[in-house]
Each structure stands twice: as C-alpha cells, then as structure tokens.
Amino acid sequence: MDPHLLTTFVTVARHGSFSAAAAELGYTQSAVSQQIAALEADLGLALLGRRPVKPTAAGRRLLEHAGPLLLRLRAARADVLRAAAVPGHRLRLAATPLALNPVLAMRLARARAAQPRLEVTLHTRGAQEVAAMVAGGEADLGLADGIVAPSDPLRLPDTGPITTVGVTEEELVVALEAGHPLAGRASLRLADLVDARWLQTPLCPLTRLRDLVGEGFPVALDYRGDDVRTVANLVAAGHGLTLLPASALPPTPTAMAARGVPLGAPRLVHRVELLHGALPPGPAADLAHALSG
Incomplete structure (x- = not known):
C-alpha cells in the first residue's frame, strides 16, 4: 500500500473535501481524485462516498490503521536521520x-x-x-x-x-x-x-x-x-x-x-x-x- 496514497486518503477524509485536501497537499483536485481511485483499485473497495465525501465502512477501518502506519513511517525516517545528524x-x-x-x-x-x-x-x-x-x-x-x-x-x-x-x-x-x-x-x-x-x-x-x-x-x-x-x-x-x-x-x-x-x-x-x-x-x-x- 503506497504511503503517499494513504496520506492523501487520510487528508481527504479529515477535510471531507477533495478540493480542501488538494490545497493542503499542494496537488490539483484531479490529482487527488486519481490517487484515491488508485488506492481504491489497489484494495478493490470503495473507501470514500462522494456526495457527501465521507469514509465508507471499509474506509473507516482503513483510517484506524492509517494513522499508526503513517506515524511509524515518519518515526523510522526521523530515527535514521537522527543517527546521521550533526548535533546543533x-x-x-x-x-x-x-x-x-x-x-x-x-x-x-x-x-x-x-x-x-x-x-x-x-x-x-x-x-x-x-x-x-x-x-x-x-x-x-x-x-x-x-x-x-x-x-x-x-x-x-x-x-x-x-x-x-x-x-x-x-x-x-x-x-x-x-x-x-x-x-x-x-x-x-x-x-x-x-x-x-x-x-x-x-x-x-x-x-x-x-x-x-x-x-x-x-x-x-x-x-x-x-x-x-x-x-x-x-x-x-x-x-x-x-x-x-x-x-x-x-x-x-x-x-x-x-x-x-x-x-x-x-x-x-x-x-x-x-x-x-x-x-x-x-x-x-x-x-x-x-x-x-
């Protein structure tokens, strides 16, 4: 599961809006829609309802995992960078x-x-x-x-x-x-x-x-x-x-x-x-x- 797609999904779910998520992430709204579609295709499940924009039952389950997964990825990156950092x-x-x-x-x-x-x-x-x-x-x-x-x-x-x-x-x-x-x-x-x-x-x-x-x-x-x-x-x-x-x-x-x-x-x-x-x-x-x- 691509963490970039997962980040986009979490952002859209938090805002309840593709356009607001695009503004936060610096993407076009079309790019955000394509990323959500790619994540849904990967899982073979609809993750977001479109009108209104809110998580489906499968999307809610994914959100339970997404936060800890993304945090662990950030933690791994930070831990590696800390090991090589010059103390300031x-x-x-x-x-x-x-x-x-x-x-x-x-x-x-x-x-x-x-x-x-x-x-x-x-x-x-x-x-x-x-x-x-x-x-x-x-x-x-x-x-x-x-x-x-x-x-x-x-x-x-x-x-x-x-x-x-x-x-x-x-x-x-x-x-x-x-x-x-x-x-x-x-x-x-x-x-x-x-x-x-x-x-x-x-x-x-x-x-x-x-x-x-x-x-x-x-x-x-x-x-x-x-x-x-x-x-x-x-x-x-x-x-x-x-x-x-x-x-x-x-x-x-x-x-x-x-x-x-x-x-x-x-x-x-x-x-x-x-x-x-x-x-x-x-x-x-x-x-x-x-x-x-």
Missing part, C-alpha cells in the same frame, strides 16, 4: 500544558545557563501529539503528563523506538471554589465526588476518571482550551471541580482563588515523562540529562 544548539521541545512544572522549569533554566548557546523553542501540544512530534522528528525532546498510579507509565501511542523516562511525580489535588462545602477537608476520595459537578477539560479528561472509578462525574461546563489559569478561574467561580497537580494552584490562595484539597483515594499522582529518540552526544542529550534530574 537549536532544540525543539514539545510539552503538554501541565508538563513543565516548577521543578522542570528550573531544570530547563539550569540547562540553558550551562549551555549559553542553547536556543530552545517550546511547543505546547496534547500528549498524543507530543509523542507523534518526537517520533516524527518534529521535536527533539518531549514532555508529556498524565494521571496514573504511582510509578505507572503514561498511556502513549506506539510510535516506534522512543525512550520514555519518568522525570517527576507530584500530588494531585481536587480543585474547588473557596466556598465549597468540601473546601476545608484534609483530603477527598474520588469515589465520593462522582455526583459532583465537574469541569470537562483536556487537562483532566473525565473519561480518565470514569476509567478509574466508574460512571458519574457529570459535566457542568465543557472547556476546550488548555490554559491552566483559565481552568483555575472557572473553578474559583463555581463552574465545577477538576483534578490538578498541586503545583498548578497557588500555595496561599486568596479569597477569590480556587482551593486545592489533596486527593486521598485512590492513590494517584501527576506524572511527567521525558520522551526522546536516539540522542548522540551533544546539546539535546545534555538537555535530556538535565531534565531527568
């Missing part, structure tokens, strides 16, 4: 919004002080995209975070030969408004909060909490962004609860700020992992060592 001082660091906590921000500062020529560009992405960027060579290093049991690894996609190292783990707190009846508790159990009103946010997906505890966790407000301060302000204003690493909230909150009550059960932590491919001696390897503590 311009590094790309991809991180999830909560990954660069105070500890890691300080380690990054020390690494930059030790390497005055080091130039770091920081990209904020979701965990899956961070892993894909590192695997595909779009980032030299990645930092991804998540909610796990102590010492458990994060759930990241299979991207090929990528090294993952746990670099920090910290306490989780239930973030709630100052006037909430539970704000004065010494700790809280997640199982006792299944009927509370929660914020739906990429920083703490409620699907993850349901995986851990079971059904419940009704959505009071669905916030699609990833700004930590916005989340804290929404919590402080009474729009719902969420889980955050303890360092994301101020240690001495004001009357208008969100409160953080330690999560007592189940035993969970906020874990951050460092992701990287093969790193020859040089600035990237030195930065990885510094971030690992």
